[in-house]
Amino acid sequence: MSLPLYELLDLLNAELKPAQFSDYCPNGLQVEGAGRVEKVVTGVTASQALIDAAIERQADLLLVHHGFFWKGESAPIVGIKQRRIKALLEHGISLVAYHLPLDAHPVLGNNAQLGRLLGVNKASPISADDPSSLVWMGELERPCSAPEMQRLLEAKLGREPQLISGGSHEVKRVAWCTGAAQGYIDQAALAGVDCFISGEISEPTVHSARELGIHYLAAGHHATERYGVKALGEWLAQTQGLDHTFVDIDNPV
Structure with a gap:
């Protein structure tokens, strides 16, 4: 077709x-x-x-x-x-x-798809009344340690994320934003979550995580943003009958 x-x-x-x-x-x-x-x-x-x-x-x-x-x-x-x-x-x-429209889409978006991949319950944007909200949050089915959360991400994404510990507490409530979203760590901390996940990390992110008392995981810009565009292509195939192929060009960043 x-x-x-x-x-x-x-x-x-x-x-x-x-x-x-x-x-x-x-x-x-x-x-x-x-x-x-x-x-x-x-x-x-x-x-x-x-x-x-x-x-x-x-x-x-x-x-x-x-x-x-x-x-x-x-x-x-x-x-x-x-x-x-x-x-x-x-x-x-x-x-x-x-770009941002695909990050934010409530079903096909990068954030929605990453939450689904990680099995996060009650996943939704932090700003529920803002359709362009880019930071999502939810709860794990069971609490885990920060290193266990790191291993879960590695298993799901196929690359080892960088963990910056924000203390000794377990991870139950999680916030995330795919790609170069490390700057949202302050917003995540204000929401009261235990851990924040994004794609990239910068030098100030380390100090923010330690001083805010929130675990931070940099899981890779490319690795966290593979799933939205793939889901969008699959949606076109299912709804419009188009021939669709997702091609993953490896990128370690």
Whole structure:
């Protein structure tokens, strides 16, 4: 089955509601390719390796979480950016990207999917009345130590997270935000959780965790953000009958 490109974009925009977000990049169509879409490849970042994989699979559309044209980056289409865009245009592949809207979606989003993967109960945004809220929280089925929480994340994500201990307490209530979200640790601590999980860590995060008395786990930017775009592609396959393939380009960060 295939769909006109702009009909598919209308479906995605209606589901993800990008107008509700003030983002660092354009959400939706970034590079226009074929007029109809039958084969969709999804992945985290529109790297050359992922674009090559989409070409190999004869995709009509590449759907990602991290696309192009970020605020603050150099505007000229030269070098890496030129080669990536040239490859997409030469093969008629549209590039569609959703950043914060895909983080926040209540079912298909990165945060919702990570909570589901970890088996967190009562998972919901900390700011329940804010549809663009990015920090989620919930409860583990049973309390565990911080090292046990670290091992759970390693088992689920396939990489060892970095643990910064915030004390000797067990973990029962957890907050998380995928990707580069270490700055939300203060918000998590105010919510009274025992542990905060994000993708990346920075130097001040260590001191915040120790002084706030909250365990912190840096589980990997890529590792925590594989699941939203994959779920979005599976949703398109199930609801629209499109051919979907998720391609995971390994990234240790």
